[in-house]
Amino acid sequence: MPDDVKIRAAGRADEDALWSMLEPVFRSGDTYAIDPGISRAAALDYWCAAPHRAFIAEAGGEPLGTYFLTPNQQGGGAHVCNCGFVTAPAARGRGLARAMLEHALQAARAAGFRAMQFNFVVETNTRAIAIWSSYGFDVAGRLPGAFRHPEKGFVDALVMYKHL
């Protein structure tokens, strides 16, 4: 990761930067189970609204990535968190996803979570799966044909899980 990357909590003033990163990922519809036609307001709400805590990675004022951290369930399931990660297209291959994951694992432990769960990792997103696996995430489940990929048709989605 570039030395000058800072990861911090995102706020209202970051909405343009967040949308610049979320829009291409959501529009492409090949990794997130989100309506590709989602509006900017709904996308920012999905990413940032409580109980989600949104973070932004940047260097020299340039947004490089964003992630959110949230309880995955309420009540008896509130000790397991969930995250979503998006890297800016221009920043791919520079270690941003790993840097954000490390930040997220630390933030999750600090918040008292006991595990992190990814509910829906599309099996064609091999780069993400390789990174999560290298950090000790297990494939806890496989959902057959649960994702309709815009080019590849019905593919599986994985549930990935790591104790903290």
Added chain:
Amino acid sequence: MPDDVKIRAAGRADEDALWSMLEPVFRSGDTYAIDPGISRAAALDYWCAAPHRAFIAEAGGEPLGTYFLTPNQQGGGAHVCNCGFVTAPAARGRGLARAMLEHALQAARAAGFRAMQFNFVVETNTRAIAIWSSYGFDVAGRLPGAFRHPEKGFVDALVMYKHL
């Protein structure tokens, strides 16, 4: 199932009946990953608000059970549905869960869903697991220690999945 049971879409006029069934289940906190202190308004919103479609089972004006049907994800995941089921305490052991599941499977197929997924079936909820299994649901995933049971401590939750 009693012959006179009717299952129909629930509406505003059913809110008292729905809450009478949801309240004891949510308050007990041993099957749903919902804050046991959830308010009536929040519980009804969780159960009924779009895109959820809520249904009620009743006989002679007495509420016996309720379920909701909803897409489990959006975008490329919107062809898989999710349901939640609650049987009134007084109606347990009378086949209501099976009747509601059959209704839900039919409603899901009619709506064009290709699969049904239960995201979080607490492993101690053996009655539910036996019913879902008997209808062809597979255990697609196991989330280790993902549920903190009020008496049994940390137990697993299952992801169950059935093609329609």
